[in-house]
Amino acid sequence: MDTVKSFRGYGKVDELEEAAFRRKTRKRIIIISISVSLLLILIIGVVAGTVAHSKNKNSSGKAPATSSSAIKSICSVTQYPDSCSTSLSSANSTNPEKIFQFSLMVVMDSLQKVSTLPAEYMNRTDNPLVKEALNVCGTVLNDAVESLNDTVSAAGGKFASRIDDLKTWLSTVVTDQETCFDALEEANATFVEEIKQLMKNSTEFASNSLAIVNKLLGFLGDFKIPIHRRLLAAPGSGFPTWVAAADRRLLQENNRKPDVTVAADGSGDVRTIAEAVAKIPKKSDTRFVIYIKAGVYVENVVLDKSYWNVMIYGDGKNSTIISGSKNFVDGTPTFSTATFAVAGRGFIAQDIGFKNTAGAAKHQAVAFRSGSDQSVFYRCLFDAFQDTLYAHSNRQFYRECDITGTIDFIFGNSAVVFQNCSIFPRQPLPNQFVTITAQGKKDPNQNTGISIQRCTMRPLDNLTAPTYLGRPWKEYSVTVIMESNIGGFLNPKGWISWVPNVDPPSSIFYAEYKNIGPGANTGKRVTWAGYKPIITADQASKYNVESFIEGSSWLPTANVAYDST
Secondary structure, three states: OOOOOOOOOOOOOHHHHHHHHHHHHHHHHHHHHHHHHHHHHHHHHHHHHHHHHHHHHOOOOOOOOOOHHHHHHHOOOOOOOHHHHHHHOOOOOOOOHHHHHHHHHHHHHHHHHOHOOOHHHHHOOOEEEEEHHHHHHHHHHHHHHHHHHHHHHHHHOOOHHHHHHHHHHHHHHHHHHHHHHHHHOOOOOOOOOHHHHHHHHHHHHHHHHHHHHHHHHHHHOOOOOOOOOOOOOOOOOOOOOOOOOHHHHHHOOOOOEEEEEEEOOOOOOOOOOOHHOOOOOOOOOEEEEEEOOOOEEEEEEEEEEOOOOOOOEOOOOOOOOEEEEEOOOOOOOOOOOOOOOEOOOEEEEEOOOOEEOOOHHOOOOOEEEEEEOOOEEOOOOEEEEEOOOEEEEOOOEOOEEEEEEEEEEEEEEOEEEOOOOOEEOOOOOOOOOOEEEEEEEOOOOOOOOOEEEOOEEEEOOOOOOOEEEEEOOOOOEEEEOOOEEEEOOOOOOOOOOOOOOOOOOOEEEEEEOOOEOOOOOOOOOOOOEEEEEOOOHHHHHOOOOHHHHOOOHOOOOOOOOOOOO
């Protein structure tokens, strides 16, 4: 298996390859030029139409309708055009970018209004699980405000190069609010529908802003101009471009100089991970490195949104273990059961294991939860039963990792790619089935989904329970399994519905592409409208690293060679 150390021809490109690349680039530039022209025609048409409408209104003595007509046109691409038009009625602009920026202010105002709801509802219940669910709401709503702040900052200038960021962060704002509802429903809170109604504006407004950036402003983002060729010798062996040169070197080095060393035997700077976390500077643009020596650390660790650019590494995924046992049966919401949770941007983990030892009988028990944007996990272990790995939100990349579990053991609503990983379904409780994935895309404009590429799937133990690749969790769930080796353990149907005996909506996108192994035969797969047993190479390419989780605006400053397809 290729590793990060397998760099050959570092920073160099074959002349024939480069010539082919230049031809491909010229073709893309032509496509870009045509697309820009079409977009300009579209925008000019909207503005011209609204100006003409305004003149007609003026000639009849009525108020001009330029702004309102432009807003109506823009809102027509959203899921909630009525609330969009009403909320943006005072934008007083025909410029789509200005209207989008105004829409963000509308979302921010609505989010700030609902951010107090969790505290207000605490005295409405004596149920400990419901109170914990309200704490989850408080956390994710605060995270949503942070993501929206990032969006507002990026949209404050010329943000054409930040379209992928805007899509990601607004997708996260939508996901965070949905996570609040999930926690309340899981706890059977009696007032969940009441809170949904109170948050109706914030959820719809966030969806509207996402639709505007995705369908109008994001038009050019669908055509990525590669600025420089970056290759590794082996296909699929590279990290996303947003893993900067310095971080790539960190992932390769054997003699790093950590900022803090954790050792349970006292041979490091501190004995616990919690002590190391206390030393991390808040919102730092500088990489902070924590080395955790071999051993088992029984701790629950949370790195919230304020911890940026943290890297932790150990002595091997089976040698350095962070272990916990929080679980749903004992009264903890799924979101809060994670042994290790991270939300701050730019997190990296390498050569370390994360476990939840609660066991199958305790149901939901997360080993690791990530909402970290542009996060990387290399040669790590994620070991539990139900809901092992919660890839909650934002952009994530997993490479050469081991993941074990039973029900929905890779789940969430991030934009995530698993590459060259080993996925081990294990025997669940009696009368249970196994589902490897459960993807939770809620809004059609979210840029989220699960992509499993060049991975190996085989049982961890004597697996006799019916086992499936996954089940769609939400209305627009997206999961693609491609170029992977699937063992004979798999039920021939391949996939299973969330609601028994009820096909998922046609709005999902589930697909398989060029898989091998005895479980890869799609001849007896489900016949859902949203499942594609065969897709084209172009369709599959939308779910590789370059297309799915990169974005042309994140090209590193250094000339680092790798292949992201």
